[in-house]
Amino acid sequence: MLIEGVNMNCPICKDKKYVSKKSFNYAQIEKCECSYDCKICNNWGHIPFYKDGYRYLKKCECKKIDEKIKRYNELRIPARYANKKLSNFKIEMFNKVVADTQKGILKTLNTYIDNFDLDSKGIILYGGHGVGKTHLLIGLLSHLVLNFEVTGLYLDFPQWILENKSLFTNFNLNEQLQAEMNRITTVDILVIDEFAKNRTQFEKETFEKIFYERYNKRKIMFIGTDYEITNKGNGKYMGDMVSPALFSRLGDFNSFEANLLIGDDYRLN
Numbered sequence: 718m719l720i721e722g723v724n725m726n727c728p729i730c731k732d733k734k735y736v737s738k739k740s741f742n743y744a745q746i747e748k749c750e751c752s753y754d755c756k757i758c759n760n761w762g763h764i765p766f767y768k769d770g771y772r773y774l775k776k777c778e779c780k781k782i783d784e785k786i787k788r789y790n791e792l793r794i795p796a797r798y799a800n801k802k803l804s805n806f807k808i809e810m811f812n813k814v815v816a817d818t819q820k821g822i823l824k825t826l827n828t829y830i831d832n833f834d835l836d837s838k839g840i841i842l843y844g845g846h847g848v849g850k851t852h853l854l855i856g857l858l859s860h861l862v863l864n865f866e867v868t869g870l871y872l873d874f875p876q877w878i879l880e881n882k883s884l885f886t887n888f889n890l891n892e893q894l895q896a897e898m899n900r901i902t903t904v905d906i907l908v909i910d911e912f913a914k915n916r917t918q919f920e921k922e923t924f925e926k927i928f929y930e931r932y933n934k935r936k937i938m939f940i941g942t943d944y945e946i947t948n949k950g951n952g953k954y955m956g957d958m959v960s961p962a963l964f965s966r967l968g969d970f971n972s973f974e975a976n977l978l979i980g981d982d983y984r985l986n
Contacts, residue, residue: 727751734782735789737799744799744859745790748782755779788862794855794871803827803856806849809980819849822976826857833861835905839938841967841975843946843955847982850941854908858939861906869906874924875914885919902930905937912942913958925963932966938973946975 730736730749738745755777758764762780766773803826809815822842829837840857842850855871862869884894901907909928915921931938944955946967956964967973 735786740796740799742796743790744792744794744796746786748786752779752782784866785863788866788868789859792858792862792869792871794859795873798851798855801852801855801859803853803860806852806856807983812980815980818977818979822853822978825974825976826853829857830860830864833865835867835937836935837937838971839940839973841940841942841946841973842978843942843944843975844978844980845952845982846943847984848978848980849983850978851910853978854910854939854941858906858908867905869908870901870904871908871910872901873910875911875916875920878920878923885923898927901927902934902936906939907931907936908939908941910941912940913944913955921960925960928963928966932972935972940967940973946977 726732727749730751734749734752735746736749738747754760758777758779760779762777762783763774764777766775803823806819806823808819808823826840829840840854842853844850858869858871861867881894881897884890884897913924915924928938942955943952944958945952946955948954948956955967959967967975
């Protein structure tokens with residue numbers, strides 16, 4: 718259904734109905750000016766319809782846009798990554814092996830989108846620093862939240878621990894901590910970046926609590942890590958960084974699909 722009065726060739730939003738909003742903390746979007754007023758529902762957000770003599774309400778498209786914007790703005794994607802999409806991931810064209818591998822992963826992620834539902838597997842991207850793992854995982858998360866009615870959250874776990882240190886040390890903030898943990902464990906899709914970089918025993922226990930609760934509820938997790946999933950590379954081995962029980966679950970092929978992303982560190986180029 719189209720919103721009456723909307724220019725379907727809007728040069729500002731390209732008909733997405735939303736545009737990027739300037740923010741210094743997290744990536745944010747807002748309604749495009751072409752979608753401010755809805756003549757169909759007069760900005761009520763619902764449309765009445767009749768069936769078998771009864772009056773019902775259904776969501777107007779303008780309401781769905783509002784909900785989409787809200788879901789995206791709650792992702793906590795760092796502002797630095799606001800424009801990261803699968804479509805603007807740059808393939809490293811000067812090395813055929815690298816290029817073919819990156820193209821293969823992009824194909825895998827686009828196929829994942831084509832077949833997505835809430836029973837889909839989680840995704841693990843592992844590889845060296847600066848090869849684009851965060852770019853791809855955020856691009857995937859953003860696309861799913863903007864095109865499916867699902868909730869999500871981006872979590873850089875070590876940074877999250879630092880930002881929420883007061884919640885763990887102040888008993889009076891216990892309710893706030895519980896609300897934060899509940900959101901992390903219940904959103905439809907959780908991106909865990911910098912996976913397994915937990916220094917203290919407390920961090921490891923908190924991390925495992927989050928992981929196990931989502932795993933047991935069959936909640937989707939997208940994981941980005943510098944550690945090797947297989948003990949064949951030259952880097953640090955994931956099996957040495959997490960408990961055997963957690964590592965075993967990462968190898969559950971019914972729950973996760975692991976992909977090695979190779980390439981040069983784009984931050985140094």
